[in-house]
Amino acid sequence: MAASDAETRHEVTPAPASEGAKPLRRGLPRVAGGDPWPPAAFAPAATAAAVTDAASAPVAEAPATAPAEVAASVPSSAARSTTPAPAPAAPATATGVPLSQPLPFTRTVWAGAGAQTRPAAPAEPQRIGPFTRLQWAGAVIVGGAGLLIAAGMAVALVRWLLSTQWGVDFLAAYPGEYHLPEGAPVGLPAWLGWQHFFNVFLMVLIIRTGLQVRTEKRPTVFWSPRTNNRRKISLNLWFHQSLDILWLVNGVVFVVLLFVTGQWMRIVPTSWEVFPNAVSAGLQYVSLDWPTENGWVNYNSLQQLAYFATVFLAAPLAAITGVRMSGVWPKNAAGLNKAYPVEWARAVHFPVMLYFVVFIAIHVFLVFATGALRNLNHMYAAQGSTDPNAYADNWTGFWFFVASLAVIAVAWVAARPLVLAPIARLFGKVSGR
Secondary structure: OHHHHHHHHHHOOOOOOOOOOEEOOOOOOOOOOOOOOOOOOEEOOOOHHHHHHHHHOOOOOOOOOOHHHHHHHHHHHHHHHOOOOOOOOOOOOOOOOOOOOOOOOOOOOOOOHHHOOOOOOOOOOOEEOOEEHHHHHHHHHHHHHHHHHHHHHHHHHHHHHHHOHHHHHHHHHOOOOOOOOOOOOOOOOHHHHHHHHHHHHHHHHHHHHHHHHHHOOOOOOEEEOOOOOOOOEEHHHHHHHHHHHHHHHHHHHHHHHHHHHOOHHHHOOOOOOHHHHHHHHHHHHHOOOOOOOOOOOOOOHHHHHHHHHHHHHHHHHHHHHHHHHOOOOOOOOHHHHHHOOHHHHHHHHHHHHHHHHHHHHHHHHHHHHOOHHHHHHHHHHOOOOOOOOOOOOOOHHHHHHHHHHHHHHHHHHHOOHHHHHHHHHOOOEEEOO
16 A cells, blocks of 8 residues: 555656746645645746746756655745846847947937027016006007097097087087176186196196105105104105195185185086087087187186086095095094095095096197197286187297296206205104114
8 A cells, every 4th residue: 555655656756847947836635635736847947038047046856756845845946936037138130239239330419508508588578567668569559549540430420420410500509618607707817827837836746746655665765743753754755745735725725716706607617508518519629620719708618617627526535535645644533544444545546646637638738729829828927808819929928838837847856855855854854764
């Protein structure tokens, strides 16, 4: 019986392993009392590289007469199988040079400067507000062309409208002005001319200093009152507020004299006819066939509404909002500050200034476009007549106007810390921080 078992074990003994072969891993027997499965054997080598590796590290052969020893040899061979096999050799080419090796030719091309250095990014163009100078120029050109086209279309449309029967009847009923009340004064007194000069002088400087205050980031000179050195404002703001006070005083004197002398009837509407006549005057301006009223006697209705809005609406708004933003306003009045927030004042004050700029531009343009010498005589020389052509060739008012421009220009140039600081010291303390 022992002999038969020995024969059986001898029959399943694997043949000697070829070079590079690996023993198979064996498991449990498939039948009770049987031999481990699969039978002991060796797997042939997969690649030539594996054969070479096996040659450098030979695998021990399992004895054919000891199945237990064969089983014990399986773990050591399995451990060797975990060693990664080397990468396969690169295939040879027709020239015998591997593909991984660079071509054996003389180098004739090198990387240029662009591959080694990166050019500096172009500088960001300087912006004026939201646009660059070139963009502003384009916007002005395109916008100007669009405005010219729109203006031409408006002129053509209004001229056609006024040439119809409805337009002729409308101009006949509402020529652009209505009769003033009985007792209305004729002409412009000398005090009104002086008031006009002071108003222009102060308004130009107020607009200039207001823009400086709005755009100033780091003031270099400060002013503080003698009674409170902690309260400091920039010298530009002090000058702006000082001009505001003078402008308010001039305005109060102007309004008082208006009502004392009866001149108020020239700029305050006294009839509902002012509105259709204002429409008529506006249509005549657009059609380029401008109204021919005599400003020495009466303004057209559109002028009257514009003067009324400027004197009795825009000026008070500028004063009220300016006082709210100034140091005169009580800072600790919680209820008053809540009822009139400073944000409201700031939101209104700047648009009011823009209104004054637009009003002055249109006013000056029409003064020169509707008879410059005659109109300047009315405003600056207090000369005029019921005859609109009486002073059409008189240059007196023009030279007064030129002298006023010279005074304004001198004040514009002189409005700098070197000149303002000594004046500001008369009312407070001037410092550099």
